[in-house]
Amino acid sequence: MVSPLLNAPATSIKLELLRLLARQDVLGPIPVFISMGIIAAFVAGKLSPWYWGAWLAWVALVLVGRSLLLARLPEMDYLSEKLRLRIAVMLSALNGVSHGISLLFFPLLTDMQQAVVSMILMGISSISVVTAAGYMPISIAYIAPTLMPMALLWAFNPNVEGWIGVSIAVMTLFFCPVMVVLAGSSFKMFQESFEIRKRQVALNLQLQEALDQAEAASRAKTRFLASASHDLRQPIHALSLFCGALAKRPLDDASREIAKHMDISLQALASQLDSLLDISKLDAGVVQVNDQVFNLRLLAERLQEEFMPAARSKGLSVWLDCPVDAHVKTDEVLLERIARNLLSNAIKYTEIGKVELALEIEAGNAILTIADTGRGIPEAEQVRVFEEFYQLDNPERDRSKGLGLGLAIVRRLVDLLTVQFDMESTAGGGTVISLTMPVVEPVSCRKSEQAAATLSWEHLCALVVDDEVEVGLGMKALLESMHCRVLLADGTEAALAAINRVRPDIILVDFRLRGTDNGITTVREARKVLPGIPAILISGDTAPDRLREAEEAGIELLHKPVLAGELEQAIAHACGLTEHENRVVAKREHK
Known part of the structure; x- marks a missing residue:
């Protein structure tokens, strides 16, 4: 061997x-x-x-x-x-x-x-x-x-015979220098081959070093974005909670208008932070694909209706060309996210003309096409536009043009759904993007529709666990504006002490607490005392490792900043409350 x-x-x-x-x-x-x-x-x-x-x-x-x-x-x-x-x-x-x-x-x-x-x-x-x-x-x-x-x-x-023996001897002696010459040539080739392989090894080492540096830079970028995102989300989350609590109070018209604009600004900021979160989720591999059969034509019609106001505000029109039904099997929510990002970009970078949304069936495939008459993408930039934070013609980093993550998210989602993605674009000639997927037979299904909940639980007790005082107070103000009783704790130990005094109906806990403490530990310890108690993790952390950890824990996760309506819906879902049920929670046990 x-x-x-x-x-x-x-x-x-x-x-x-x-x-x-x-x-x-x-x-x-x-x-x-x-x-x-x-x-x-x-x-x-x-x-x-x-x-x-x-x-x-x-x-x-x-x-x-x-x-x-x-x-x-x-x-x-x-x-x-x-x-x-x-x-x-x-x-x-x-x-x-x-x-x-x-x-x-x-x-x-x-x-x-x-x-x-x-x-x-x-x-x-x-x-x-x-x-x-x-x-x-x-x-x-x-x-x-x-x-x-x-x-x-x-x-x-x-x-x-003498001449035969001598001839063979001469041939043998001639064979010897021939072998020596061949040996010299062979060794020269061996030396050249060794030098080539030596240079190749050196190049491979350089490439590996460059790859290691690139991966280290990528990990550093991920850590930086996760840390920056977490630090930014904390005060924005508190502000969102206070804003939600304020909106539920009786206000005069001027104050209500101010609160409305505050909420709009918070939603825009939350949307940009969510783009960072989407990238982190996709890189962490925690985005689950839920394949279902649905009608692509209905999705296209819904998107046209959604984006028509934005297009009209710029003097554009959104044309819809979907003459036939086309049933496909993929994740409708993720595919809609892809199409929404593409339509948003098409409207954003088109000044004159139109945006067309078309659906056709060809060779057993449904082709959803989004075309615009905008500025187009130069050929040299058609790879770079799918990089994170890369934007064309935005040196001043205009916030209205986003963070430059839309196409990066599209590329990752396309790979996740295994949808064929094609793009044709020329500078000044507009862009045509096609999403191709196989057509399948329609299936009969009934969807249960639930109206949005507007909740007020006078008998509901929530345990809020957060080591940030402002966040805890903001959560308390919002929940109390819903007439909900609130207990505050800053960690697992304090949460268990609160549970021993008053039995809560739901735990709202921050993912990252002080020191080595965290929300997953809090929920696990609480459920040893109160088995099956509903719990919601609330996190400003977008690091891929943290996202995977939360996914594996099997606890519902909300990402900061959490808007008032989103939190209300999550509590309703966790506690089994609906619009038509003002549930009276069982009388609390005082120990």
Whole structure:
């Protein structure tokens, strides 16, 4: 078995040659020994077995010993490479001498047998040049004790006519320099090959280093975005809660208008932060695909209706060309997110003309096309526009144009859904993007429609666990504006103490608490006391590792900033409350 070290990159030509000899001499002794056995068979009936048997045993010993030692030489770091090569040369000479001894049997052989012996020795000489990559000392060390004596024997062979023996001797002597020349050429090629591989290894190391640096930069970027996102979401989340609480109070018209604009600004900011969250979720692999059969035409009609006001505000129109039904099987929510991002970009970057949304069936596939007459994308930029935070023609970072994450999200979602994505665009000539997916047979399904809840639970008690005082107070203000009783805690220990005093109906807990404490631990410990109590994690953390951790915990997760309506709906769902049910929660136990 060849040592794994033989496959590691060599640092010098000498070490590479030693490794080559070690690899190629593993199976070589077997055919050589068979060839020597044929020579022994020629003299078996003419000499005592002690002579030819002892010679054959010596040949076997040399072959095996040489093979084992050559296999060890690359690992003998305590010897210099030059000395190890000298050992290899001596082993080749010893091998040549052991084979050359067979020429002592030459006078006893017939002309045919002599010719066979000559072919065997010349063949092994040729193989020695190949296996040594033409390294001259090793090649000469074998050729000298075999072919040179053989040429003399043919020149002075009394059993053949003089000119025939001399001719064979001359041919043998001519064969020797030819082999030397070939050996020199082979070794030169071996050297060039080694230099090429050496440069390739250096390039691979540089590429690996560059890749490691790029991956490190990507991880650093992810950590930075997650940290920045978390730090930004905390005060925005508190502001959102206070704004929600304010909107539920009786206000005069002017104050209500201010609160309305505050809410609109918060929603816009939350939308931009959610783009960062979407990227993190996709990179973390926690986005679940829910394939369902649905009518793509209905989705297109819904999108046209949704984006028509935005288009009209710019003097544009959204044309819809969907003459037929087209049922596909994919995740409707994620596909709609793709189409929404593309339509948003089309309207955003089109100043004059129209945006067209078309659906057609071709060769068993549904093709949803979004085309615009906007500024288009130069060919040189058509790859970069799918990078995070990259935007064309927005050097001033106009907030109305977003963060530059829309197409990055589209690319990841397209890969996730395995939807065929095609784009044609030219600078000044608009853009045409097509989403292609197989058509399937429609299925009958009934969807249950639930109206949005407007909740007021006078008997509901919520335990809010957050180590940020402002966030806790904001949550308390919002929930109390819904007439809900609120308990506050800043960690797992305080939450358990509160549970021992008053039994809550739901736990609203921040993911990241003080020190090593976290919301998952809080929920798990609380459920040991109150099995099955509803719980909602609220997090401003978008790091992929944290998202995967929350996904594996199986607890509903909301991301900061949480708007009032979103929190209300989540509590309603967790507690099983609906618009038509003002549920009276069981009387609390005071312990």
